[in-house]
Amino acid sequence: MFCTLHRLVRPALRRQLLPATLDSHPSSRHTVQVRAKTSASFRLLEDCLELNYDGKPMHFNYVWLRDHCRSASSYDPATHQRSVDTGSIDLSIRPDSAAAEDDLITLTWPGGHQSQFSFSWLAENSYEEKKRATVQPRILWNADVYKNANVPSAKWDRFMSCDSELKSFLQNYLLYGIAFVDDVPTTVEATESVTQRVSVIRETTYGRMWNFTSDFSRGDSAYSQLALDRHTDTSYFQEPCGIQVFHCLKHEGTGGRTLLVDGFYAAEKLRQRSPEDFELLARVPISHEYIENTEGHRNHMKGIGPVLSIYPWNNELYLMRYNNYDRSVINSIPHGTVRRWYEAHRELTAELRRPENELWIKLSPGRVIFIDNWRVLHGRESFTGLRQMCGCYLTRDDILSAARCFDLQA
Numbered sequence: 214m215f216c217t218l219h220r221l222v223r224p225a226l227r228r229q230l231l232p233a234t235l236d237s238h239p240s241s242r243h244t245v246q247v248r249a250k251t252s253a254s255f256r257l258l259e260d261c262l263e264l265n266y267d268g269k270p271m272h273f274n275y276v277w278l279r280d281h282c283r284s285a286s287s288y289d290p291a292t293h294q295r296s297v298d299t300g301s302i303d304l305s306i307r308p309d310s311a312a313a314e315d316d317l318i319t320l321t322w323p324g325g326h327q328s329q330f331s332f333s334w335l336a337e338n339s340y341e342e343k344k345r346a347t348v349q350p351r352i353l354w355n356a357d358v359y360k361n362a363n364v365p366s367a368k369w370d371r372f373m374s375c376d377s378e379l380k381s382f383l384q385n386y387l388l389y390g391i392a393f394v395d396d397v398p399t400t401v402e403a404t405e406s407v408t409q410r411v412s413v414i415r416e417t418t419y420g421r422m423w424n425f426t427s428d429f430s431r432g433d434s435a436y437s438q439l440a441l442d443r444h445t446d447t448s449y450f451q452e453p454c455g456i457q458v459f460h461c462l463k464h465e466g467t468g469g470r471t472l473l474v475d476g477f478y479a480a481e482k483l484r485q486r487s488p489e490d491f492e493l494l495a496r497v498p499i500s501h502e503y504i505e506n507t508e509g510h511r512n513h514m515k516g517i518g519p520v521l522s523i524y525p526w527n528n529e530l531y532l533m534r535y536n537n538y539d540r541s542v543i544n545s546i547p548h549g550t551v552r553r554w555y556e557a558h559r560e561l562t563a564e565l566r567r568p569e570n571e572l573w574i575k576l577s578p579g580r581v582i583f584i585d586n587w588r589v590l591h592g593r594e595s596f597t598g599l600r601q602m603c604g605c606y607l608t609r610d611d612i613l614s615a616a617r618c619f620d621l622q623a
């Protein structure tokens with residue numbers, strides 16, 4: 214990529230138009246003092262602008278720069294939408310010249326159009342920065358870590374009326390993948406209100422708000438008194454639900470505790486111990502299925518994706534599908550890999566089943582839990598007696614959007 218000679222050129226230049234004509238000075242490096250401690254220097258290379266910002270090298274392709282132009286004719290700041298027609302940009306476009314002043318660089322394209330970028334904006338939006346950064350900071354936990362953190366629950370009254378209470382609830386939710394609201398009236402309506410305070414409810418085949426008990430009203434083991442091992446829900450959706458909300462409205466009987474396991478904690482342990490297993494579970498797509506054919510309910514859902522989904526640019530884990538009940542036929546793996554996949558799955562299962570990773574809680578009426586269904590697995594102990602659970606699902610996009618609107622990193 215570096216076809217040009219590296220030649221450090223000038224001292225800090227301010228308020229001076231730089232003679233950065235490509236043909237005459239293809240490798241000239243220009244240095245600008247941006248803020249007291251940040252210095253930026255740049256060179257126009259053959260196909261990209263090379264920026265050195267705060268000691269970190271970054272690269273911006275010219276076609277990318279033209280496409281990300283924030284001039285009035287290219288981008289509407291009111292709607293935050295692009296108006297430049299990307300399909301009409303010459304893919305080999307190169308600026309005729311570049312000039313820098315303070316934190317701003319101005320590129321002049323053939324034909325005269327100018328694009329202006331601040332160095333700090335470029336640095337923030339560079340691939341190099343994206344690769345280094347974490348999309349969502351999290352605190353991974355086992356039972357002790359979570360208990361010792363003493364994460365406060367939100368309280369219904371304040372939660373419903375006070376934005377700072379909602380914000381700290383969202384922050385806890387983002388960090389730990391679970392968050393609680395206490396003192397909620399024990400009705401479906403109040404559970405709906407507390408959820409809507411966060412965001413939009415996702416209606417699914419189970420309804421909008423569901424209120425279920427062990428009456429076998431649906432073709433799924435959740436509607437029984439049986440114990441359920443740790444799992445993520447709706448793994449059979451192409452986009453599994455982002456949040457699961459549970460509120461136990463009533464339980465007259467024994468058992469029925471809720472099990473919570475931080476799936477990402479277990480997966481990161483696996484990544485450390487056995488990177489090949491982690492990689493296999495992240496690479497191989499499998500399917501989950503929900504087939505229901507009961508009186509009044511006919512459904513056939515199918516979701517395809519790996520057990521672990523990671524962002525390709527930084528390998529950060531963002532979604533786990535783990536539901537051994539709903540896992541469907543495996544026919545997406547060649548037979549030579551099947552055994553390896555089962556070994557990797559076994560290793561992950563062993564991590565998920567370590568007793569120290571299990572957080573057991575009894576959901577008592579009035580206490581609403583929000584579970585990040587892309588990260589935290591839930592299960593339950595078998596129970597006796599009447600147990601009435603209500604809740605709903607939310608889409609992950611919606612809760613993340615709510616968090617971002619409070620300036621939380623999500």
Ligand SMILES: C[N+](C)(C)CCCC[C@H](N)C(=O)O
Binds near residue numbers: 423425435446448536
């Ligand atoms: C929560 N609610 C009772 C409505 C539905 C339960 C769905 C259970 C299904 N096996 C799954 O894991 O997705």
Ligand SMILES: O=C(O)CCC(=O)C(=O)O
Binds near residue numbers: 441591593602
């Ligand atoms: O009954 C419970 O506590 C949870 C059952 C379950 O896994 C579900 O409804 O998704």
Ligand SMILES: [Fe+2]
Binds near residue numbers: 435445446
């Ligand atoms: Fe479930």
